[in-house]
Amino acid sequence: MYTQSLNEPSSRPVEALDDAERLARFQARIDAEEKIEPKDWMPDAYRQTLIRQISQHAHSEIVGMLPEGNWISRAPSLMRKSILIAKVQDEGGHGAYLYSAAETLGVSRAELIEQLLSGRAKYSSIFNYPTPTWADTAAIGWLVDGAAIMNQIPLCRCSYGPYARAMVRVCKEESFHQRQGYHAMLSLARGTPSQRRMAQDALNRWWWPALMMFGPPDTASHHTGLSVKWKIKRFTNDELRQKFVDFTVPQAEFLGLTVPDPVLRKGDDGHYITGALDWSEFNAVLKGNGPCNAERLRERRTAHDDGAWVREAAIAHAAKRSARAVA
Amino acid sequence: MSQTQDWPLFEIFVRAKSGLDHKHVGSLHAADAAMAIEHARDLYTRREEGVSLWVVKSSDIVASDPRDSDALFTPAADKIYRHPTFYDIPKEVETL
Numbered sequence: 001m002y003t004q005s006l007n008e009p010s011s012r013p014v015e016a017l018d019d020a021e022r023l024a025r026f027q028a029r030i031d032a033e034e035k036i037e038p039k040d041w042m043p044d045a046y047r048q049t050l051i052r053q054i055s056q057h058a059h060s061e062i063v064g065m066l067p068e069g070n071w072i073s074r075a076p077s078l079m080r081k082s083i084l085i086a087k088v089q090d091e092g093g094h095g096a097y098l099y100s101a102a103e104t105l106g107v108s109r110a111e112l113i114e115q116l117l118s119g120r121a122k123y124s125s126i127f128n129y130p131t132p133t134w135a136d137t138a139a140i141g142w143l144v145d146g147a148a149i150m151n152q153i154p155l156c157r158c159s160y161g162p163y164a165r166a167m168v169r170v171c172k173e174e175s176f177h178q179r180q181g182y183h184a185m186l187s188l189a190r191g192t193p194s195q196r197r198m199a200q201d202a203l204n205r206w207w208w209p210a211l212m213m214f215g216p217p218d219t220a221s222h223h224t225g226l227s228v229k230w231k232i233k234r235f236t237n238d239e240l241r242q243k244f245v246d247f248t249v250p251q252a253e254f255l256g257l258t259v260p261d262p263v264l265r266k267g268d269d270g271h272y273i274t275g276a277l278d279w280s281e282f283n284a285v286l287k288g289n290g291p292c293n294a295e296r297l298r299e300r301r302t303a304h305d306d307g308a309w310v311r312e313a314a315i316a317h318a319a320k321r322s323a324r325a326v327a
Numbered sequence: 328m329s330q331t332q333d334w335p336l337f338e339i340f341v342r343a344k345s346g347l348d349h350k351h352v353g354s355l356h357a358a359d360a361a362m363a364i365e366h367a368r369d370l371y372t373r374r375e376e377g378v379s380l381w382v383v384k385s386s387d388i389v390a391s392d393p394r395d396s397d398a399l400f401t402p403a404a405d406k407i408y409r410h411p412t413f414y415d416i417p418k419e420v421e422t423l
Contacts, residue, residue, distance in 0.1 A: 041393075089369075093373070096355060103354075169352075315334065
């Protein structure tokens with residue numbers, strides 16, 4: 001159950017188990033591929049890691065509605081517009097599933113939203129890049145959602161039950177996002193010379209940021225070790241990045257587009273070898289200095305503030321109706 | 328920035344198709360049950376996932392405590408005679 005009220009510590013005295021013994025039992029359950037559920041004992045660090053990861057994931061979905069939302073009113077056909085609306089609505093839904101999963105760990109929705117709007121919480125750096133052309137929405141679906149799927153499929157087997165179940169739902173919908181993006185990209189790639197240029201330009205701008213979505217290289221990632229041990233993470237950042245490159249390069253070739261990496265080549269083992277990633281750019285965007293960081297947060301705050309009266313009115317209306325029902 | 332209290336939490340149950348049980352799918356916040364139905368429709372049935380919805384205030388659900396799991400559920404393990412496969416019946420006896 002996703003009930004918050006049941007997550008509160010009960011008044012019953014805690015069993016006489018020391019932390020080491022409880023920790024050993026917990027790890028044994030994880031090793032046996034058992035799911036951890038909200039009311040089960042868990043180490044505080046596990047809880048905090050999950051709250052951080054799930055809420056960042058939720059924030060990313062919500063902020064991720066903005067770059068593509070930019071094109072809803074200017075989609076090139078009614079069909080593309082309907083598809084884009086459905087996709088952006090899905091992103092909002094993914095945010096809602098994930099916030100619910102985070103709330104099972106004892107944090108409130110209001111707290112999480114406040115962390116996002118105050119700028120304290122992080123979200124995926126990819127959404128701080130602009131979408132100046134229609135081809136950007138196509139590239140986002142193909143590359144950004146494609147990279148997200150690589151990350152998310154292993155999360156369906158994550159040790160924390162509510163997160164794993166939310167991810168199953170998300171992944172079912174994500175495949176539509178990636179395919180519609182590739183389909184839109186294909187239309188441009190098979191279109192006029194200027195449409196092909198637009199598609200190539202979008203690939204040029206999204207390729208490297210998409211690779212950085214997998215996070216810092218394994219040698220520099222602070223969170224990987226424990227997360228792997230706790231089966232929150234099943235593969236390292238570099239493993240997933242490699243898989244994404246191996247899948248995506250042939251897809252770009254089919255489109256007749258050029259991956260913007262002059263040293264990209266296929267190694268003897270069949271895996272592609274890419275040029276070096278510019279992590280200074282990644283870190284700058286993560287620290288808030290990307291092209292759109294300020295704009296994204298401003299838009300979220302405005303939406304939140306503009307909706308305040310609706311949230312308050314709905315509560316007042318519900319209270320009035322329930323008072324009338326009692327009378 | 329205005330900080331409002333969260334709307335109450337509701338648990339959502341969806342009947343995937345006629346003849347099946349309602350199954351728990353997740354939760355959402357809503358001002359009241361009527362709004363929870365509307366939000367559940369948008370959040371959990373965008374792709375024909377259901378034909379009927381139940382919404383229940385999370386605070387109204389009482390759940391068993393994982394620490395009671397042994398007391399509640401383990402005793403059934405040594406009562407294998409409750410299962411039909413416990414009984415060896417001669418092959419000659421048909422339709423049993």
